[in-house]
Amino acid sequence: MVRDPHSYGNAHEVCPSHLALQLTLNFTQRRMDGRCDLTLTWSQPDATYIDLDTRDLTITAVTDGENRPLNYELGSPHPFMGSRLRVHLPERQETVRVVYHTHPDAAALQWLTPAQTTSQRLPFLFTQSQAILARTWLPCMDSPGVRTTFDAVINVPPGMTAVMGAHHETHEPEQGRFCFTMPYAIPAYLIALAAGELAFRAISDRAGVYAEPAVLDRAAWECADMDHMIRTAEALYGPYRWGRWDTIILPPSFPFGGMENPMLTFATPTILAGDRSLVSLMAHELAHSWSGNLVTNATWGDFWLNEGFTIVDCT
Ligand SMILES: [Zn+2]
Structure with a gap:
């Protein structure tokens, strides 16, 4: 080892x-x-x-x-x-x-006040490990x-x-x-882990979206192609091994575009463009279900193994 x-x-x-x-x-x-x-x-x-x-x-x-x-x-x-x-x-x-x-001040924990959420009713917590x-x-x-x-x-x-x-x-x-x-x-x-005022909408029998209730309609519309993405990736890489693939649309302070947490992608609300033009981020996070989450770099010295195979080449 x-x-x-x-x-x-x-x-x-x-x-x-x-x-x-x-x-x-x-x-x-x-x-x-x-x-x-x-x-x-x-x-x-x-x-x-x-x-x-x-x-x-x-x-x-x-x-x-x-x-x-x-x-x-x-x-x-x-x-x-x-x-x-x-x-x-x-x-x-x-x-x-x-x-x-x-x-x-735990570095992985973002504790949000109610004012930092959409509904402003409850506080919110998410982790970024x-x-x-x-x-x-x-x-x-x-x-x-x-x-x-x-x-x-x-x-x-x-x-x-x-x-x-x-x-x-x-x-x-x-x-x-x-x-x-x-x-x-x-x-x-x-x-x-995330906790707050959250609602869920199924996209298919194995994909769905969590978001604050006020964001859920827009989130579900933007993520409507999740199951299609799984089937496309399976045709390239083999069966999806994790059972479900859900996404949570986090409040705006989420510091990344997305985080490929297995079975539950964490995503920025900035992907909710209203025209599905930014959901390539979802494809990237889904690709991590094979490269990164199934096959992982042994140490962070070889991070390229994680991210190198998941980058969308738009050229
Ligand atoms: Zn990545």
């Missing part, structure tokens, strides 16, 4: 293969509170610790799966690498549980070469909807409780 210069992880010894997240979103304090249970896969049976990436996380406990405390050290913070979390493993643990909360920002909202091995499945329980304030790039399980919206599973192993930079 290639050693990733942007991760503290010792994946060549022991690494997470599944994450179980339980997070409560606190919009007043602009923070997430919760825990992450990491299921471990061992390749060096005599390893004595696991090193995880964190940045600006406040760790309140580290235990095994039975809540028995484990010794750990949080390293001094590096400006962009964050702090190494070393958890000592006296036995060959199956699970490490990290209880923590995020910092109000690429390239090495997942570590600002969950402890993980934040390297594109380390892939995990995950499940998540996300608690939000009344009236809000949470969405993730994952299968939706049984939600309890009246309790503000949303449940997800991601059966396909993905790198941490592709774990994505």
